[in-house]
Amino acid sequence: MTDVVSPAAGIPKAKSIRRDIGIKGRYAAERRFRAYGIAALSFGIIFLMLLLWSVVSKGYTAFQQTMITMPVEFSQQIIDPQNERATNPQKLMTANYPVVARNALAKLLNASVDDRVAARAIGQMLSDGVRVQLRDLVVANPAIIGTTQTVRLLASGDIDSAYKGQIDLTVSQENRKINDQQLGWMKQLSDSGALAKHFNGGIFVNGASSRPEAAGVGVALIGSFYMMLIVLVLALPIGVAASIYLEEFAPKNKFTDLIEVNINNLAAVPSIVYGLLGLAVFVNFMGLPRSASLVGGLVLTLMTLPTIIIATRAALKAVPPSIRAAALGLGASKMQTIFHHVLPLAMPGILTGTIIGLAHALGETAPLLLIGMVAFVANYPTTPLDPSTALPVQIYMWANEAERAFVERTSGAIIILLLFLILMNVGAILLRRRFERRW
Amino acid sequence: MNTSLILLILAIIGIAGYVVGARYSMALVGGISSKLHSRPGYYGSFVAVWAIVPAVVILFVWLVASPMYISSSVRGAFPEDVKAQSQAEQGLSYGMISSIARGMNALTREEIARVENNPVELRTALGAKGVPLAGDPKPFMVKAAADLNTMTFVSRMLMTIVVLAASIGGAFSAYRQIAPRFRARNRVEKVILGSLVVASSIAILTTVGIVASMLTEAAHFFAAVPAWEFFFGTVWDPRFAAAGSGGSEGQFGLIPLLLGTLYIGFVAMLFAVPIGLFSAIYMSEYASPQVRSVAKPLLEVLAGIPTIVYGFFALTTVGPFLRDISSQLNGLVTGDYANFIQAQSVLTAGFVMGIMLIPYVSSLSDDIITAVPRALRDGSLGLGATRSETIKKVVLPAALPGIVGALLMTASRAVGETMIVVLAAGVAARLQINPFEPMTTVTVKIVNQLTGDLEFTSPQTLVAFALGITLFAITLCLNIYALYIVRKYREQYE
Numbered sequence: 001m002t003d004v005v006s007p008a009a010g011i012p013k014a015k016s017i018r019r020d021i022g023i024k025g026r027y028a029a030e031r032r033f034r035a036y037g038i039a040a041l042s043f044g045i046i047f048l049m050l051l052l053w054s055v056v057s058k059g060y061t062a063f064q065q066t067m068i069t070m071p072v073e074f075s076q077q078i079i080d081p082q083n084e085r086a087t088n089p090q091k092l093m094t095a096n097y098p099v100v101a102r103n104a105l106a107k108l109l110n111a112s113v114d115d116r117v118a119a120r121a122i123g124q125m126l127s128d129g130v131r132v133q134l135r136d137l138v139v140a141n142p143a144i145i146g147t148t149q150t151v152r153l154l155a156s157g158d159i160d161s162a163y164k165g166q167i168d169l170t171v172s173q174e175n176r177k178i179n180d181q182q183l184g185w186m187k188q189l190s191d192s193g194a195l196a197k198h199f200n201g202g203i204f205v206n207g208a209s210s211r212p213e214a215a216g217v218g219v220a221l222i223g224s225f226y227m228m229l230i231v232l233v234l235a236l237p238i239g240v241a242a243s244i245y246l247e248e249f250a251p252k253n254k255f256t257d258l259i260e261v262n263i264n265n266l267a268a269v270p271s272i273v274y275g276l277l278g279l280a281v282f283v284n285f286m287g288l289p290r291s292a293s294l295v296g297g298l299v300l301t302l303m304t305l306p307t308i309i310i311a312t313r314a315a316l317k318a319v320p321p322s323i324r325a326a327a328l329g330l331g332a333s334k335m336q337t338i339f340h341h342v343l344p345l346a347m348p349g350i351l352t353g354t355i356i357g358l359a360h361a362l363g364e365t366a367p368l369l370l371i372g373m374v375a376f377v378a379n380y381p382t383t384p385l386d387p388s389t390a391l392p393v394q395i396y397m398w399a400n401e402a403e404r405a406f407v408e409r410t411s412g413a414i415i416i417l418l419l420f421l422i423l424m425n426v427g428a429i430l431l432r433r434r435f436e437r438r439w
Numbered sequence: 440m441n442t443s444l445i446l447l448i449l450a451i452i453g454i455a456g457y458v459v460g461a462r463y464s465m466a467l468v469g470g471i472s473s474k475l476h477s478r479p480g481y482y483g484s485f486v487a488v489w490a491i492v493p494a495v496v497i498l499f500v501w502l503v504a505s506p507m508y509i510s511s512s513v514r515g516a517f518p519e520d521v522k523a524q525s526q527a528e529q530g531l532s533y534g535m536i537s538s539i540a541r542g543m544n545a546l547t548r549e550e551i552a553r554v555e556n557n558p559v560e561l562r563t564a565l566g567a568k569g570v571p572l573a574g575d576p577k578p579f580m581v582k583a584a585a586d587l588n589t590m591t592f593v594s595r596m597l598m599t600i601v602v603l604a605a606s607i608g609g610a611f612s613a614y615r616q617i618a619p620r621f622r623a624r625n626r627v628e629k630v631i632l633g634s635l636v637v638a639s640s641i642a643i644l645t646t647v648g649i650v651a652s653m654l655t656e657a658a659h660f661f662a663a664v665p666a667w668e669f670f671f672g673t674v675w676d677p678r679f680a681a682a683g684s685g686g687s688e689g690q691f692g693l694i695p696l697l698l699g700t701l702y703i704g705f706v707a708m709l710f711a712v713p714i715g716l717f718s719a720i721y722m723s724e725y726a727s728p729q730v731r732s733v734a735k736p737l738l739e740v741l742a743g744i745p746t747i748v749y750g751f752f753a754l755t756t757v758g759p760f761l762r763d764i765s766s767q768l769n770g771l772v773t774g775d776y777a778n779f780i781q782a783q784s785v786l787t788a789g790f791v792m793g794i795m796l797i798p799y800v801s802s803l804s805d806d807i808i809t810a811v812p813r814a815l816r817d818g819s820l821g822l823g824a825t826r827s828e829t830i831k832k833v834v835l836p837a838a839l840p841g842i843v844g845a846l847l848m849t850a851s852r853a854v855g856e857t858m859i860v861v862l863a864a865g866v867a868a869r870l871q872i873n874p875f876e877p878m879t880t881v882t883v884k885i886v887n888q889l890t891g892d893l894e895f896t897s898p899q900t901l902v903a904f905a906l907g908i909t910l911f912a913i914t915l916c917l918n919i920y921a922l923y924i925v926r927k928y929r930e931q932y933e
Contacts, residue, residue: 029828030826034826037717037722040715041722051749051752055748058755241639245639263642265915265922268851268918269911272885276652277649277652281648305645333624363744363747366746366882366886370889396862417748
């Protein structure tokens with residue numbers, strides 16, 4: 001460059017002064033601005049990870065439960081001392097099974113049950129749920145009375161927490177729920193292999209229980225299932241019908257505008273307001289039973305409708321007009337055009353929207369609290385009219401429990417809920433990938 | 440006959456009508472379907488529609504109307520001294536009569552004859568059948584219950600006959616109309632169109648239902664508590680309504696709840712707006728497509744997580760963390776390890792709610808920023824502005840109305856959010872400005888007043904509906920205004 005002769009060679013070369021327009025500062029500002037963006041984005045993602053990690057780290061242990069496998073002597077003396085079970089079947093229902101289990105455990109530990117303090121401490125190591133466990137065994141097969149069977153029994157919630165290392169053992173024994181003697185026994189049992197963690201099927205099938213170790217989301221799963229079924233059966237046809245009308249038939253007039261504004265607003269109404277509506281209309285006015293999954297399903301249907309309508313309208317809009325023109329040109333009526341040609345092509349989009357709406361409905365809690373789904377339900381509901389609870393409501397109830405072991409259960413239930421949501425969303429994404437057409 | 444059986448029979452008649460109608464139309468033209476105006480299926484559907492729709496309408500009207508008619512005629516037959524009692528007491532008597540009536544269906548004929556003469560025995564007799572009574576029945580009740588049973592029985596019989604007759608008659612008259620030139624398709628399509636209109640008016644019905652139900656219940660509340668005491672009261676102390684107590688002694692001041700709601704919402708927006716907005720700007724202006732395709736769905740996962748999960752996160756992780764860190768800080772500075780942030784506080788709830796709102800802010804503003812025309816950016820960049828200058832001076836001002844709309848929508852979510860505040864904000868309704876202390880919100884109080892055993896006559900429960908209508912009004916205003924802004928803005932560039 002330097003050897004190019006300048007045409008104005010005679011003019012003294014002045015060093016070109018670049019005007020200081022603060023370029024450095026502006027680039028620094030640019031970099032800062034960019035960094036803010038990255039920081040904001042990573043903040044959001046970090047908190048997502050933190051949230052998931054906190055739930056999973058607290059909850060994965062809920063899928064394992066500490067159980068004690070031991071020979072239990074079904075002694076006639078304790079279960080049915082007067083030998084009256086033939087005449088009085090009630091006897092087997094009310095027998096003192098916890099003592100049977102306690103004696104078996106004491107025998108395993110070589111401890112004497114005559115020492116009342118020790119006997120109590122041993123009894124506390126077993127869950128209250130053993131009463132039902134042993135009763136079911138005996139009622140199913142009364143012949144086992146008098147024999148010795150190897151049975152796997154639930155350990156108590158405190159033993160479970162201690163065995164999983166969730167109890168701070170540095171605290172003096174008066175201030176914790178499990179004393180040193182019980183800890184010693186626990187160690188002895190786990191060394192001998194009698195006490196071990198097993199997969200916890202109970203959390204999926206059991207109903208409500210005040211004992212964390214025996215509580216499960218079985219009833220809640222059934223309730224949620226009923227509700228999703230009701231939402232699907234009601235919201236999908238009604239939503240699709242409403243969108244077809246609005247998108248294909250509705251004349252442009254005040255009434256149509258009103259419906260449009262309405263749907264947009266309904267999509268943004270706080271969910272708790274739907275709960276109030278359900279309480280006032282379905283429970284109070286129509287007299288449907290409280291706590292029933294039918295009412296919950298109806299409320300969630302109303303809540304999901306706007307989502308489905310908005311998704312369906314978008315899907316209908318995406319079908320190109322040429323399809324309609326072709327069908328109409330071949331002599332199909334407008335109704336035939338829509339039901340035979342447009343709707344099938346829009347179906348993947350509609351189903352995707354429906355699944356996402358259902359996923360939202362599955363996680364919704366607030367409206368269900370108001371219609372009385374906060375209920376202690378231990379028995380499976382057989383119809384949607386029976387009292388029941390729902391998965392997110394069960395989480396809410398457990399979150400309010402004071403006992404330490406319920407934190408684990410709550411997180412476990414959240415993991416189950418999130419798995420369902422992931423399943424539904426992945427299904428929706430796959431559906432979209434597989435069937436969505438770009439025109 | 441019970442209702443589901445009737446519905447089943449209607450369905451059978453409908454299916455049969457379809458088959459018969461379709462066959463008959465084909466038979467009329469000797470199997471050459473081109474001679475028909477419509478496809479045979481439409482003739483079948485025409486018959487089925489006439490068999491089912493009028494009958495079902497009659498059935499539902501009957502099911503709604505007959506209990507009202509029966510109850511009013513039973514009440515009309517009450518003795519004069521009972522009629523003189525208050526509505527609530529008459530309601531109790533009626534409730535007892537209907538349980539007696541239910542119980543009498545379980546009794547045998549001889550037992551009924553015996554108890555009719557001796558109402559005192561009735562309670563034990565019904566108790567034995569598993570129908571407990573609240574009190575000793577009075578003589579007039581037994582007669583009224585018997586009347587009630589007769590009327591219900593007659594009404595059921597009549598309903599069955601009328602509905603089935605309507606179904607068969609409808610099917611028959613439709614069948615008679617079938618002819619080769621009969622325009623069955625047009626008729627059926629009209630019915631379908633009608634059902635589409637009905638479906639879309641459910642949206643309106645829902646809104647009407649929300650407003651009407653809340654207004655009526657809130658009107659009951661305002662009958663007991665003056666409206667200005669509710670809207671301008673500064674003390675929230677509803678007291679529990681013990682059965683029998685007058686119940687209206689509590690104070691129902693909205694102000695502390697409303698301020699709590701707005702405060703927590705404000706704190707949430709304080710976290711959500713900058714983070715959401717900067718994420719949106721980064722994703723739409725800077726990020727490469729790969730980063731965007733990963734980051735955007737990840738942020739949207741935050742929107743898909745149920746709010747109860749956020750509430751639990753606030754309750755067990757964020758709240759205790761803030762409490763412990765505040766006590767450590769306090770200890771470092773003053774040597775006194777007392778925590779100054781409560782586990783349940785405005786900050787905890789607001790912070791977690793802020794995280795929940797990030798994806799709303801970011802995806803709404805992302806859409807709006809992307810919608811700003813390319814030409815504006817190119818012009819600014821061409822004049823030598825850096826990217827950030829373009830964003831700050833050109834893109835954001837152009838997108839501002841839309842972003843304000845998006846923020847208003849987000850704010851309405853914050854106001855209506857329930858589960859996070861129920862678990863993390865506390866229940867004490869207090870007027871204070873320290874973000875480290877618990878406060879409560881409108882939604883928390885709705886949940887508190889309506890969970891547990893309730894009685895729908897006390898202001899303690901009815902206040903929830905007054906709170907609900909306030910909440911509805913606030914979010915409605917925010918949303919309508921936001922929609923208005925967004926719509927207006929959209930038109931600008933279209």
